[in-house]
Amino acid sequence: MTRREDWPERLLDIVARHDALAFGWGVSDCYLLPMDAVLAMTGAEPWPGVRGGYTSEIGAGKLLRQRGFANVADAFASAFPEVPPALAGRGDLGVVKVPEGSGFAGVVCIGTGFVGKHADRPGNIRIPRAFVLRAFRV
Structure with a gap:
């Protein structure tokens, strides 16, 4: 996937849009x-048809498994080259361990750190790079 010329602005817009939304x-x-960050930056969606396909954590997991992925990390790895988290740049994706469960959550690099969503907090949450287990170049 190739990033659009105005990808930095598009990335900022998506991060701001999700920051205004509750989980x-x-x-x-x-x-x-x-995935919204990838779509905004590149105009492409790695897995069309996923949007609107789930409304719960169980539904999300089921949809991932139907597509052959055990978790979000497997999905990202199938579409993007993996890089060390220390080398992830703005717009790249990452994966963190969910503290209260056995799953993983996708996050987006915004420079020195990452942003993601948490069910118990409004808007986006900031995640230090040290917590990112795997990263993927967009």
């Missing part, structure tokens, strides 16, 4: 924030 499965979650 919601299938609306603004740990998968859709990164």
Whole structure:
């Protein structure tokens, strides 16, 4: 995927849009924030047909498994080259461990750190680079 010339502005717009939204499965979650960033920056969507396909954590997991992925990290790895988290740049994707569960959450690099969603907090949350387990170049 190739980034558009105005990808930095598009990335900022998407991050701001999700920051204004409360967490919601299938609306603004740990998968859709990164996918909206990819779509805004490149004009392409790695897995068309996922939007609107789930409304719960169970539904999201089921949709990932139907597409052959065990988790968000597997999905990202199937479409983007992996890079060390220390080398992730603005607009690249990352994966963090969900503290209260056994799953993983997708995040977006915004420079020195990452942003993501959390079900118990409004808007986006800031995630230090040190917490990112895997990163993927967009």
